[in-house]
Amino acid sequence: MLKITGVSRRFGDVTALSDVSLEIRQGEFFALLGPSGCGKTTLLRILAGFESPDEGTVTLDGDDLLGQAAHRRPVNLMFQSYALFPHMTVAKNVAYGLERERLGRAEVRGRVDEVLQKVGLETMAGRRPHQLSGGQRQRVALARAIVKRPRLLLLDEPLSALDKKVRAEMQLELKRLQNEVGITFVVVTHDQEEAMSLADRIAVFNAGGVEQVDAPVELYEHPRTPFVAGFVGANNIFEGRACSAGLAGEELGILPGDSGLPDGTPALLAVRPERIRLDGEDKGVLGGEVVDVSFYGGISHVSVQVSGRRQPVLVATQGATQVQTGSKVALGWAEGDGVLIPQ
Amino acid sequence: MTRSTGSGASVRSRARRSRALGRLVFLGPGLTYLIVLLLIPLALLISFTVFRRGRFGGIVYELTAENFTRLFDPLYLGVVIGSLRLAAIATLIALLVGYPTAYLIAQLPQKWKTIALVAIVLPFWTNFLVRIYAWIILLSGPGLVNSTLMDLGLIDKPLELLYNQGTIVTGLVYSYLPLMVLPLYAAIEKLDPQLREASANLGAGPVRTFASVTLPLTLPGVLTGCLFVFVPSFGNFIIPELLGGGRSIMVGNLIRDQFLKSRDWPFGSTLALALIAVLIVLLLAQAWSARRA
Numbered sequence: 001m002l003k004i005t006g007v008s009r010r011f012g013d014v015t016a017l018s019d020v021s022l023e024i025r026q027g028e029f030f031a032l033l034g035p036s037g038c039g040k041t042t043l044l045r046i047l048a049g050f051e052s053p054d055e056g057t058v059t060l061d062g063d064d065l066l067g068q069a070a071h072r073r074p075v076n077l078m079f080q081s082y083a084l085f086p087h088m089t090v091a092k093n094v095a096y097g098l099e100r101e102r103l104g105r106a107e108v109r110g111r112v113d114e115v116l117q118k119v120g121l122e123t124m125a126g127r128r129p130h131q132l133s134g135g136q137r138q139r140v141a142l143a144r145a146i147v148k149r150p151r152l153l154l155l156d157e158p159l160s161a162l163d164k165k166v167r168a169e170m171q172l173e174l175k176r177l178q179n180e181v182g183i184t185f186v187v188v189t190h191d192q193e194e195a196m197s198l199a200d201r202i203a204v205f206n207a208g209g210v211e212q213v214d215a216p217v218e219l220y221e222h223p224r225t226p227f228v229a230g231f232v233g234a235n236n237i238f239e240g241r242a243c244s245a246g247l248a249g250e251e252l253g254i255l256p257g258d259s260g261l262p263d264g265t266p267a268l269l270a271v272r273p274e275r276i277r278l279d280g281e282d283k284g285v286l287g288g289e290v291v292d293v294s295f296y297g298g299i300s301h302v303s304v305q306v307s308g309r310r311q312p313v314l315v316a317t318q319g320a321t322q323v324q325t326g327s328k329v330a331l332g333w334a335e336g337d338g339v340l341i342p343q
Numbered sequence: 344m345t346r347s348t349g350s351g352a353s354v355r356s357r358a359r360r361s362r363a364l365g366r367l368v369f370l371g372p373g374l375t376y377l378i379v380l381l382l383i384p385l386a387l388l389i390s391f392t393v394f395r396r397g398r399f400g401g402i403v404y405e406l407t408a409e410n411f412t413r414l415f416d417p418l419y420l421g422v423v424i425g426s427l428r429l430a431a432i433a434t435l436i437a438l439l440v441g442y443p444t445a446y447l448i449a450q451l452p453q454k455w456k457t458i459a460l461v462a463i464v465l466p467f468w469t470n471f472l473v474r475i476y477a478w479i480i481l482l483s484g485p486g487l488v489n490s491t492l493m494d495l496g497l498i499d500k501p502l503e504l505l506y507n508q509g510t511i512v513t514g515l516v517y518s519y520l521p522l523m524v525l526p527l528y529a530a531i532e533k534l535d536p537q538l539r540e541a542s543a544n545l546g547a548g549p550v551r552t553f554a555s556v557t558l559p560l561t562l563p564g565v566l567t568g569c570l571f572v573f574v575p576s577f578g579n580f581i582i583p584e585l586l587g588g589g590r591s592i593m594v595g596n597l598i599r600d601q602f603l604k605s606r607d608w609p610f611g612s613t614l615a616l617a618l619i620a621v622l623i624v625l626l627l628a629q630a631w632s633a634r635r636a
């Protein structure tokens with residue numbers, strides 16, 4: 001549906017985007033995930049028509065998008081800062097886009113009411129933006145963007161200003177909305193949990209480039225670049241060279257891993273904390289001393305100092321754990337749980 | 344130790360006194376200036392309006408309402424309305440020229456903004472009269488404009504560019520345009536560019552975006568700029584005197600003539616009071632609409 005090919009954009013000597021190619025499918029909930037400053041907003045601005053790329057093409061259902069003026073594109077953007085019109089009421093803000101469409105007054109009214117109800121702001125229709133809380137403003141911005149029923153909806157960090165509870169509610173709301181209206185959603189976020197829970201597929205960005213595009217589970221279980229392994233979820237990362245059994249670390253010896261790489265390739269081995277077993281004292285791959293135990297309710301985190309490695313290894317266990325700080329433990333994991341990533 | 348035994352209350356009252364003193368130091372010069380140079384003359388001026396004129400200027404302390412009835416003499420009323428008209432035209436032209444200027448300056452990169460703003464206020468660094476005389480030289484019969492047009496063969500004999508209402512408006516616009524541009528610039532610069540983008544994103548073309556987002560949100564700046572141009576234009580007498588050919592066309596000239604030529608201080612004061620009244624009404628209207636926006 002949306003096809004981005006080889007898009008680059010530089011600002012002076014800052015490269016905001018370099019050779020970005022993505023294909024987003026009809027009706028998909030697609031997330032752009034990456035740290036601040038990696039070019040996510042710039043990509044959305046290019047799609048919306050406020051910025052033009054130095055190179056590359058963008059097509060929507062086969063039609064060239066970059067040649068169209070911003071106000072003619074069938075694309076709506078929910079701004080990171082909301083950009084609500086301060087001199088208009090909530091209802092006027094939401095109706096603004098519909099009034100450009102030569103719809104009857106009754107129809108505009110009906111659609112505005114409907115969408116305000118959807119975002120739970122039907123009682124706020126007469127207020128001005130400055131009379132609303134941050135979360136309410138965010139919902140007005142969302143309502144204003146969806147009321148046009150665009151083919152493609154771009155959301156720039158739509159939930160970042162909300163506190164945790166409202167945010168979880170709004171995530172469900174977004175998901176429900178997307179199922180209901182069948183619009184293709186492209187959501188920018190720097191919150192990986194949000195991306196994981198919402199998106200059908202995620203593109204991980206780093207420094208203007210796409211690192212990996214995959215479904216959330218794939219991304220989590222099989223990171224393909226060192227950046228993704230470090231950025232998405234917690235990971236224990238070991239350095240070394242690939243070998244048939246996994247990774248040959250310089251000081252730690254052979255670590256089990258699912259190797260598909262030629263022997264001797266410099267590689268990283270990533271093991272999720274929840275995949276590591278805390279065994280008795282002598283069976284296991286690595287031995288070490290527990291330096292910290294933290295209880296989080298559902299799970300506990302155990303940090304184990306392993307000789308030959310600077311950072312402690314992080315282990316996550318279900319519920320409360322019996323291990324105590326200072327005790328010696330052995331760590332082990334199944335071969336399939338060690339992911340090898342070429343360096 | 345000995346100081347801290349002083350009661351808290353006396354320390355506090357000493358602090359309050361010194362704060363009041365501090366305020367007086369800062370307010371003093373401004374207040375003195377206002378009272379001596381504005382309020383007292385204004386009170387005198389208002390009191391003059393109810394007395395008869397002296398033979399050779401000054402006033403005779405006999406109460407009369409004649410000054411106010413004379414105000415509605417078609418002759419004088421015509422001058423007041425004419426001044427309103429000229430000032431309004433000058434304000435409108437300044438707005439039409441000033442808005443695009445301010446808009447473009449607000450879009451410039453930071454460094455160029457500063458340079459452009461300095462260029463806008465640059466004329467104020469030279470003498471006002473000199474600049475008006477320069478217009479006379481430019482527009483006079485053998486002046487630069489006429490001679491250029493004749494050299495180009497566009498006209499045969501010099502055009503009458505000086506001493507008409509158009510010249511006055513030109514002079515007013517020229518003199519007060521910076522006062523229009525600066526508040527407009529401040530208002531446009533403050534406007535979040537994302538609001539315009541949001542408008543475009545929702546399907547509004549440039550014209551619609553200007554009419555429903557940019558203009559309404561910069562309206563306070565528009566009103567301030569209009570007031571800044573209108574006020575000095577309405578009461579102006581130097582520009583109509585020099586560029587308008589010295590006839591009493593604007594109320595400023597009329598007032599000046601009452602005091603210096605006709606020696607009719609009471610009626611001059613009444614005219615001045617009428618001018619102040621019009622301006623106060625305008626100021627109130629501006630304050631009211633700025634608060635609503």
Ligand SMILES: Nc1ncnc2c1ncn2[C@@H]1O[C@H](COP(=O)(O)OP(=O)(O)O)[C@@H](O)[C@H]1O
Binds near residue numbers: 011015
């Ligand atoms: N208009 C601009 N002028 C100069 N630099 C810009 C501009 N827009 C973005 N950048 C730079 O491009 C990079 C990417 O920015 P952005 O797309 O906003 O990142 P993100 O949304 O991922 O946080 C940043 O380094 C930012 O400073």
Ligand SMILES: [Mg+2]
Binds near residue numbers: 040080
């Ligand atoms: Mg951003």
